[in-house]
Amino acid sequence: MSNFVIESKDLCLNFYTRDGAIEALKDVNLSVERGEFVSLIGPSGCGKTTFLRVVAALEEPTSGHVTVNGLSPDMARKSRAYGYVFQAAGLYPWRTIMANVQLPLEIMGFDRAERIDRAQSVIDLVGLSGFEKRFPWQLSGGMQQRASIARALAFDADILLMDEPFGALDEIVRDRLNEQLLDLWQKTGKTIGFVTHSIPEAVYLSTRIIVMSPRPGRITSIIESRLPNERPLEIRDSPEFIAMAQQVRAALRSGTTDD
Amino acid sequence: MTRAFFSALLPVLTITAMILAVWYVGAFSLNSKWSKDQAARAGETLTVSELIASTMSQDRPRLATPHQIAIELWDSVIDKKVTSKRSLVFHGWVTLSATLLGFVIGTALGVLLAVGIVHDRAMSLGVMPWAIASQAIPILALAPMIIVVLHSVGLTGLFPKAIISAYLSFFPVVVGMVSGLRSPDPISMDVLHTYAASRWQIFWKLRLPASLPYLFTSLKIGIAASLVGAIVGELPTGAVAGLGARLLVGSYYGQTVQIWSALIAAATLAALLVGLIGWIQKLTLRRMGMD
Numbered sequence: 001m002s003n004f005v006i007e008s009k010d011l012c013l014n015f016y017t018r019d020g021a022i023e024a025l026k027d028v029n030l031s032v033e034r035g036e037f038v039s040l041i042g043p044s045g046c047g048k049t050t051f052l053r054v055v056a057a058l059e060e061p062t063s064g065h066v067t068v069n070g071l072s073p074d075m076a077r078k079s080r081a082y083g084y085v086f087q088a089a090g091l092y093p094w095r096t097i098m099a100n101v102q103l104p105l106e107i108m109g110f111d112r113a114e115r116i117d118r119a120q121s122v123i124d125l126v127g128l129s130g131f132e133k134r135f136p137w138q139l140s141g142g143m144q145q146r147a148s149i150a151r152a153l154a155f156d157a158d159i160l161l162m163d164e165p166f167g168a169l170d171e172i173v174r175d176r177l178n179e180q181l182l183d184l185w186q187k188t189g190k191t192i193g194f195v196t197h198s199i200p201e202a203v204y205l206s207t208r209i210i211v212m213s214p215r216p217g218r219i220t221s222i223i224e225s226r227l228p229n230e231r232p233l234e235i236r237d238s239p240e241f242i243a244m245a246q247q248v249r250a251a252l253r254s255g256t257t258d259d
Numbered sequence: 260m261t262r263a264f265f266s267a268l269l270p271v272l273t274i275t276a277m278i279l280a281v282w283y284v285g286a287f288s289l290n291s292k293w294s295k296d297q298a299a300r301a302g303e304t305l306t307v308s309e310l311i312a313s314t315m316s317q318d319r320p321r322l323a324t325p326h327q328i329a330i331e332l333w334d335s336v337i338d339k340k341v342t343s344k345r346s347l348v349f350h351g352w353v354t355l356s357a358t359l360l361g362f363v364i365g366t367a368l369g370v371l372l373a374v375g376i377v378h379d380r381a382m383s384l385g386v387m388p389w390a391i392a393s394q395a396i397p398i399l400a401l402a403p404m405i406i407v408v409l410h411s412v413g414l415t416g417l418f419p420k421a422i423i424s425a426y427l428s429f430f431p432v433v434v435g436m437v438s439g440l441r442s443p444d445p446i447s448m449d450v451l452h453t454y455a456a457s458r459w460q461i462f463w464k465l466r467l468p469a470s471l472p473y474l475f476t477s478l479k480i481g482i483a484a485s486l487v488g489a490i491v492g493e494l495p496t497g498a499v500a501g502l503g504a505r506l507l508v509g510s511y512y513g514q515t516v517q518i519w520s521a522l523i524a525a526a527t528l529a530a531l532l533v534g535l536i537g538w539i540q541k542l543t544l545r546r547m548g549m550d
Contacts, residue, residue, distance in 0.1 A: 058449055077455050084453040090446035094468045094547035103464065107454040135548035151450075 004067075005159060005191045006032040006055055011064035013050060013217075023216030024050045028064070030210065030219065032193065034158075037185055039194045039206040041248065042255070047217025048195045048210075049087075052161050055193065056084050068159070080108060082159035083152030087167055089144035091136040091151075097123065098132040101151045108155055122150040125184065142173035149181075153188075161193045166201070178204055179233055186229065199252075203227070203244045204236060211248060213255030220255035223247055282325055289321040290314035323516040331520040344500070347524050353501040355528060357417050357489040361424020362482050368425060369432025369481070370474075376433070377440040377466070378458065387433075394430050398423065398488065403495040420492035420501075427488040428481035435477025439470025472549065475540035482532045490525060502528075 013025040025047045032038050040048035053059040054066055057073035068076035076082065083104075091100045101119040110118070123132060126146040136144055145165055152160060166174045182205060185192055196202050202209050209223040226240055235241050294313040298305045305313065315324050332347070339346035372390070375382040402423050409419040443465050451461050493503025502525050509518035544550040 056453055058452060077453065080455070082453070084449075086446045086449065088446050090444075090450050092447065092465070092468070094471075094549050096548070103450075104454045107451065107456045107460050107464070137548075155454075 003033065004031040005034050005036075006030070006066070006068055006193065008051070008055075008066045009064055011051075011054065011066055012062045013047075013054060013059060014062045025054070025061070026216035026218045028217075028219055032191060034191055035189050037192045037194065037205055037207045038210060039196055039202040039208070040210045040212060041196055041199065041202045042212030042220075042252065043197070043214055045214035045217070046212040047214070048212050049163050050217065051212075052163050052193055052195050056082060056161055080155055080157055082161050083155065083157045085145075085149050085152045085160070085162040085165045087164045089136065089141075089148040091144055091147055093136055096133050096135055097128060097139070097147050100136065100147060101154050104151060104155050110155075118154055118156070119150075122153045123147075125153065125187075126150045127180065140173075142169050142177060145169065146177065146180075149184075153184075157190075159191045159193070163195045164197065165194075167197070174198075174201070175233060181205065182231060199245050199248050200236060203241060203248060204231065209248055211251040211255060221251040223251065279325055282322075283315075286320065286322045286324045287311060287314045290317055293317065293321070318516075319513045320515055323519045327516050328519045328523060331516045332523060335520060336524070347502075347505070347520065350500055350502050350505050350521070351524055351528060354486070354489045354493065354503065354525070357420035357492065357501070358424055358482070358485045358528075358532070360417060361421035361426075361488055362428050362485040364421060365425035365428030365481060365485060366432050366478065369429040369477070370436055372429070372433045373436030373440060374462070376437050378462075390430060390433055393426070398427060398491055399494075401426070402491050406492065406495055420489050423492035424485040424488035427484040431477045431480040431484065432474070435473045435480075436470055439473030440466045442473065443469045468547065471547070472540075472544060475536065475543070478536050478540075479533050482536060483529050486525065486529050486532065 008028050008030045011025055011028040012023070014021045015024050016022075028047070028051060030038075030051075040051060042048050050059060054061050055068060055073055057077045066073055069079070069081050071079065071081070091097075092103070095103065098116075098119055101123055102115045105115040105118060120132070123129060126149055128143060128146055128150065131139060131143065131147075136147070139147065145168075149162075149165065152162075166177050169177065178201060181192075185205075192205075194202075194205060203225070207225050207229075209225065210219055211221045211223065212218065213220045223244070226244060227235060291310060291314050294305065294310055294317070297313075314320070315326075320327070335345060335347040339348075341348045341352075343349060372382075372386055376386055377383070405423055405426070406419045409415070409422065440462075447465055447469075448461070451465055456464070489501070490503040490506070493501040494507055502521050505521035506518055509515070509521060541550060
């Protein structure tokens with residue numbers, strides 16, 4: 001059994017459309033260690049979301065293979081290896097915040113007392129205490145996304161997969177949530193796979209940045225973060241941060257020169 | 260009373276007054292020929308005011324006037340004992356009981372079919388064309404056959420009428436519920452997939468709650484269709500009781516006032532039933548935080 005939490009070997013995925021096959025992923029090789037914060041960044045169509053969906057067994061690869069905790073994505077899903085946060089909060093409008101966060105626990109058959117216990121503790125963790133009885137539409141977009149993170153955390157999976165979770169939020173809210181996410185990652189020691197198209201976000205959050213390119217969707221470079229683990233928001237004005245951001249931008253540009 | 264109520268009152272009263280005015284003018288012009296003929300036969304000539312009075316008070320007018328209908332309604336709803344065969348409340352209850360039974364059967368059938376259609380590809384391809392075809396057949400042609408067939412297996416009275424009601428009311432429920440059960444967006448579905456939820460869990464936790472607003476809209480159409488079905492079901496049964504029987508007897512004997520009052524009673528009943536479902540809808544969706 002490998003030591004890697006997520007491992008992808010020669011992964012290819014084609015979508016078949018009326019205009020022919022589209023190579024959404026081509027020869028993707030990636031190994032993620034326990035406790036890493038890995039960001040996937042690239043222009044739209046580069047396959048970053050598709051890769052995350054393959055890891056979550058929401059898409060079936062065409063060839064190659066992926067393991068999650070040494071299991072197939074489908075088996076890993078059944079063993080509740082990961083929580084997944086989507087681009088939109090996807091909260092159920094007829095459930096209160098408390099009931100939304102309890103949804104995975106109901107599906108997985110936790111008893112009532114433990115459901116309430118766990119839901120309350122993750123609601124507190126994402127800073128939504130006092131909003132348990134509200135319905136989603138009564139909350140701002142940022143709070144809804146926090147509730148959806150709480151829902152993904154509720155069953156305490158070791159892996160958190162996040163697909164542009166803050167993409168639809170304004171910059172001020174996004175900064176605050178980034179800071180809180182980093183804090184949460186340090187507290188819990190989870191492995192996080194994070195899809196984004198924001199360079200500052202990727203640099204600020206990640207221990208490793210995977211730069212991807214479209215047509216075919218592939219990894220063009222992997223950049224290790226040189227930033228310390230302790231990262232106040234001000235770090236984004238430091239020379240190391242700016243240098244890393246430039247490195248990522250350069251990698252993105254070189255991957256898409258043929259456009 | 261709210262301001263909205265009062266601001267709606269004036270337009271409603273205006274329209275009502277206009278309808279009544281047109282109605283009286285229509286009653287005068289349609290009924291005056293009979294009044295003139297009667298007068299001519301008796302060798303009399305009528306003054307204008309005599310003519311107007313006569314057209315407004317005929318026993319069997321071509322077009323009954325609103326006040327004649329109101330008097331008949333008062334007479335048959337308030338003045339008669341509810342157990343009396345001449346009470347509209349009695350006939351209304353006969354129709355209502357068939358309507359409600361048919362509505363329950365139709366709704367249950369509609370929901371079951373919709374659940375099957377959403378979960379099974381063969382059903383989704385196979386059932387829908389039949390459901391649509393069933394509604395293309397005029398119910399007036401089908402109702403006597405349903406009554407005859409059920410009678411031959413010993414089913415009479417309430418049940419055959421309820422079946423006709425169910426026949427009309429299942430369709431809007433199927434169509435609405437299929438849309439409702441398919442309404443969850445891809446993210447809501449994917450959320451459950453990431454928890455490895457079973458098909459039943461997806462149904463109970465997502466599809467069913469998401470379908471409720473659609474269901475209620477269908478139920479409003481369905482209950483009105485049920486009432487029509489029950490009335491149509493009463494027409495070929497020899498017209499013993501029910502609003503349909505009142506319509507039929509009225510038309511046998513040219514009792515236009517009776518026909519009109521039965522029609523008003525049916526319309527009122529339909530409005531009450533639809534209103535009741537609307538009220539339940541409001542309460543339910545408010546409790547679900549979806550109002």
